[in-house]
Amino acid sequence: MAAVPAAAPVSSSSACRASIFYCPSSRSAVAVLTPWWRRREPYPAVYVAASSAQSAPGAVAPDPKVDMLLDSVKWDSKGLAVAIAQNVDTGAILMQGFANKEALAKTISTRKATFFSRSRSSLWTKGETSMNFINVHDIFLDCDRDSIIYLGKPDGPTCHTGAETCYYTSVYDGLQGSKPNEDRQVMTTLYSLEDTISRRQEETITEGSGKPSWTKKLLLDNQLLCSKIREEAGELIQTLLENEDQSRTASEMPDLLYHAMVLLRVKDVKMEEVLEVLRKRFSQSGIEEKASRNKS
Numbered sequence: 001m002a003a004v005p006a007a008a009p010v011s012s013s014s015a016c017r018a019s020i021f022y023c024p025s026s027r028s029a030v031a032v033l034t035p036w037w038r039r040r041e042p043y044p045a046v047y048v049a050a051s052s053a054q055s056a057p058g059a060v061a062p063d064p065k066v067d068m069l070l071d072s073v074k075w076d077s078k079g080l081a082v083a084i085a086q087n088v089d090t091g092a093i094l095m096q097g098f099a100n101k102e103a104l105a106k107t108i109s110t111r112k113a114t115f116f117s118r119s120r121s122s123l124w125t126k127g128e129t130s131m132n133f134i135n136v137h138d139i140f141l142d143c144d145r146d147s148i149i150y151l152g153k154p155d156g157p158t159c160h161t162g163a164e165t166c167y168y169t170s171v172y173d174g175l176q177g178s179k180p181n182e183d184r185q186v187m188t189t190l191y192s193l194e195d196t197i198s199r200r201q202e203e204t205i206t207e208g209s210g211k212p213s214w215t216k217k218l219l220l221d222n223q224l225l226c227s228k229i230r231e232e233a234g235e236l237i238q239t240l241l242e243n244e245d246q247s248r249t250a251s252e253m254p255d256l257l258y259h260a261m262v263l264l265r266v267k268d269v270k271m272e273e274v275l276e277v278l279r280k281r282f283s284q285s286g287i288e289e290k291a292s293r294n295k296s
Contacts, residue, residue: 066108070101074146082147085113085126087154087165088137089275091188094158095126095166099148104139111136113150132156153276190271193258197265218262225263232256 075081083099086092097115099107103123106114113134114125127133136152159166169180200215218225232255239249264271 066105070105072145073101073104073141073148074144075100076146080116080118083113083115083150084148085134085150085152085154085158087272088151089153089272089279090191092165092191093167094134094154094164104148107136107139107150111152113152126158127155130156130160132158134158194261194265194271197262201265215262218259219266222266225259225266229256229259229263232259 073081079100080098082096084096085094087094098118100116103114103116106123112125112127113136114123117124133155134150134152135155136150138151140149140151157164197215200213201219204212204216204219218228236252236256239252261271
């Protein structure tokens, strides 16, 4: 694979104004996307298509950086590329559609996930009817530049069925005779654990008596849960103080994480809420973050 040419030097002032630069020595655009946590405002309104810009009074002037980026995408013979929306906090794949140049340009400008409808031959912004917008924090192109990821935060359920994601049908469950479950999600390890803990809590309510699992015991006994969190935190700390090997630290951290997640379940706090708070702190110093807590 040929090496990608380095982007041309840019001044610090121009770097603050734009997140996409072009290498004049190359025929293709080189996208340098500023991390999403450093971008607070939508990218300035951009030129979408020559035909619409010419026909609309007072149309926004073309942005050459955006134009060059759009030209660098490997659109198919119909001018489309696959566009996937992904939850910025959970990592869940929300939906898949198609985008053309105008859809991608509008997404860059408005920070609302926008697609091209092949059936209607027109642009559509997710949420324009349901108000369940997908608020885009960053956009990624794959290495071949022929598919797009909109990394964002949904305002509500993404699927038209009311499910949080369009991907709730498991192939292996189907092969075993199970019907699709709209509550089922494509879960990462962390969210699979959260789901298991949640189901254990439901079982403690419906089952009543009987020999409870360890998770159920923790859910029913706050003192036991708190003592275990302190214990597991101490064991994790010891791996540092006693200079234990990495595998020991890696094995102790899940114990602490698991017990902390049980506490979250008791307090009815979702892991997604925790990660959202964490994401919002990325652009703050520790001093600023603590000051904001005191104000609230």
